[in-house]
Amino acid sequence: MLTGALCSCGGDNQGQATRPSSPGSETSTPPTTATQQFVDRAKEGTGSIDLVNATDTVIFSGCLRKNKTEDPRTVGAAAFFTNLTQAEYRLVDFAYVMDTSGIRTGESVETDVGFTVLPRSALVALNSGEELLITHRYDTQPNDRGVSSITIPQGGLAIAPNQRLSIGSVSAIFPLDGSGAKVIDDSRLADGSLFQVCYSATLKRSDWVTGGRIVSYRSPYRDRSYVADPARTTAPFTSFRNTSDKPVRVYGIGSFISNLSSTEPSTHSVEVLINNQTVTTIQLPAHVPGQNSGSLPLAHPVDLTIAPGATLTVKGKVTPNRAIVFDFAAFIFADEGLTSIDENLDMLPVDFNADGYTDIVDLDSSGSFWVSLRVGQGLQNTQQEWARAVGKVDRLIALQPSQSGSVTLQATNNAGLCLNMKSVPSMARFILEYCQNAGSPSLESDIWGDFNGDGFSDRLRVDAPAKAYLVALGSATGLGPDSIWAGGYGAVEKMFVSDANGDGASDVLAEWTNASGLQCKIFYGARDRFRVEDCPR
Numbered sequence: 001m002l003t004g005a006l007c008s009c010g011g012d013n014q015g016q017a018t019r020p021s022s023p024g025s026e027t028s029t030p031p032t033t034a035t036q037q038f039v040d041r042a043k044e045g046t047g048s049i050d051l052v053n054a055t056d057t058v059i060f061s062g063c064l065r066k067n068k069t070e071d072p073r074t075v076g077a078a079a080f081f082t083n084l085t086q087a088e089y090r091l092v093d094f095a096y097v098m099d100t101s102g103i104r105t106g107e108s109v110e111t112d113v114g115f116t117v118l119p120r121s122a123l124v125a126l127n128s129g130e131e132l133l134i135t136h137r138y139d140t141q142p143n144d145r146g147v148s149s150i151t152i153p154q155g156g157l158a159i160a161p162n163q164r165l166s167i168g169s170v171s172a173i174f175p176l177d178g179s180g181a182k183v184i185d186d187s188r189l190a191d192g193s194l195f196q197v198c199y200s201a202t203l204k205r206s207d208w209v210t211g212g213r214i215v216s217y218r219s220p221y222r223d224r225s226y227v228a229d230p231a232r233t234t235a236p237f238t239s240f241r242n243t244s245d246k247p248v249r250v251y252g253i254g255s256f257i258s259n260l261s262s263t264e265p266s267t268h269s270v271e272v273l274i275n276n277q278t279v280t281t282i283q284l285p286a287h288v289p290g291q292n293s294g295s296l297p298l299a300h301p302v303d304l305t306i307a308p309g310a311t312l313t314v315k316g317k318v319t320p321n322r323a324i325v326f327d328f329a330a331f332i333f334a335d336e337g338l339t340s341i342d343e344n345l346d347m348l349p350v351d352f353n354a355d356g357y358t359d360i361v362d363l364d365s366s367g368s369f370w371v372s373l374r375v376g377q378g379l380q381n382t383q384q385e386w387a388r389a390v391g392k393v394d395r396l397i398a399l400q401p402s403q404s405g406s407v408t409l410q411a412t413n414n415a416g417l418c419l420n421m422k423s424v425p426s427m428a429r430f431i432l433e434y435c436q437n438a439g440s441p442s443l444e445s446d447i448w449g450d451f452n453g454d455g456f457s458d459r460l461r462v463d464a465p466a467k468a469y470l471v472a473l474g475s476a477t478g479l480g481p482d483s484i485w486a487g488g489y490g491a492v493e494k495m496f497v498s499d500a501n502g503d504g505a506s507d508v509l510a511e512w513t514n515a516s517g518l519q520c521k522i523f524y525g526a527r528d529r530f531r532v533e534d535c536p537r
C-alpha cells in the first residue's frame, strides 16, 4: 500500500473544511446533487470523536484534509472514533466521496481509502489484522463516481472498549509520462481540498444490533508488496481453516489492487477456493494507464459456507505484460471461526538494519521469506520478499552477527536442508548459501529456486560469455556441481522465480529489451534441464 500502514499521517481532521477552490483552467465534472449533498452533510459532521457516553447510535462523519506524510510524495489524513465507553460498538455502514477536482492535465492520482481498528493510543495500523477494509482507486481526470458505500453484513464489525476506528486515506500523484510519484507543491495543499475524502460511518452500540459481529480476514495476512510478472500471476495469499464447531458464512470480499508501476497495464481477478476447489471467480477492473479505474465495489457480495474443518483460500490473480511491483489484498467478511494456516509468522526477533527495533520475518506457504523493517516503535513497513522458494523450514536461528554487522539466518529442515541466509537490508533480500559449502562465494546475481522440485533449493548462475544457464542442485549434502540447464541465452535485465505452472518445480521468468522491444521467456524447471517458452501474451 502507498505507505505500508494505511496512513502514517496522524493528525486530527475535523469536519469543518473549506469549500474546494475552483480548479481554474482545468476541466472538471460537476458533482451530482447526491454527491454534493453527501459532501455537504459530511462537512457538517463531527470529525474525530472520543466517545465517553454510551449512546446507542453515532454518526461519525467529516472530511479528511490531506497533508504530507512521512514520505513527502504521499499526502494523507485520518480521523478517529475512539471508544472510551465500557460498551462494544459495531461499524454497520461506511461511505465516502473523494474530491478529484484538483487533478491536473498530465497527472494521475493513486489513492487508498479505508478503515482500521486500532488500540486506543495508536495512530496507524501497526500490525496486520487491524486493517478491516482498504480500497484503491486510480483517477486520471476530475470525475464524479458518486457515493461509494457499503453496508457491513450481519451485526457489523466490532470496536471494543479502548479501541479506535480510524478512517484514513492517502494519495500520491504519478505523472502520466511515467516519471514516478512526485512531491506535491505546498500551495496545492493550502486549502485542504486536494483529494479530500469526505466520509460517513454509522456506529451502533452492540445491544442495538441484530446479528452477530463479523470479522474481516485479510489475505495475505500482512501487507506484502511483490513483483507480479507474466509467469507469476497469483498474488501472495493466506489460507484459513474453520477451526470452530459451527459453519462459517462468508458474506463479501473486498479487493485492494494497486499497480505500483502505475504506467504499466495489468488485469485482475479474485479466485475463491473451498478445500482447494475453485468455487467462484470475481472479475476486477483492469488497470489501464491514462484511464480512471473502473468501478470496484468496496466488497463483492458472496454467499458461501465453510464447514467445520474446511479451508478457505482467496487468491488475487494479477496478469501484467512485464514484471511490475504490485500490492494485492483481499478482505474477507465472514463469521468468526477462521484461523490462518500455512503461515509461519514472526519466526525470529531479529534486528536486520541495526536501528534498535526488532523486525518481522514471516515464511509463507510458497516458501517465500517476507521481511518488514520496523521504522519506529511498533510501526512496520510493507513487507518485501527477501527470498523465494526456499522450501520447507523446520527451524530458523540467527547466527552471530558478522564484523560487518549483517545478520545471517540459518534455515534447516528435517530432510537435511541447511541454508545460510545472509541479510542485505539495502537490497531487501537474503543471499543464500548451503551450510555444507560455507565459504564458496555466493554471488548477488545468483538466482535460487527449487528447479527440480525435490524440496532442496538450487542455484542458477548465468555464464554470459558461454551463453549457458548453469544449475547446481542442492541436497542434504550441500550444493552439487554446476550443469548446463539451458544454452544459447546470455545475461538478461531481470530474472524472477515462481512456480508458473504449479508443478512444484520453480520456474524462472527472464526479461530483456533488444532492438525489437521487450523480450520475455519462461524457463520451466524440470528434472535436469529447463524447458524454454515465450511468455504468454
Ligand SMILES: [Ca+2]
Pocket: 350, 351, 352, 353, 354, 355, 356, 357, 358, 359, 373, 374
Ligand atoms: Ca530494525
Ligand SMILES: [Ca+2]
Pocket: 449, 450, 451, 452, 453, 454, 455, 456, 457, 458, 473, 474
Ligand atoms: Ca532442488
Ligand SMILES: [Ca+2]
Pocket: 498, 499, 500, 501, 502, 503, 504, 505, 506, 507, 524, 525
Ligand atoms: Ca514449475
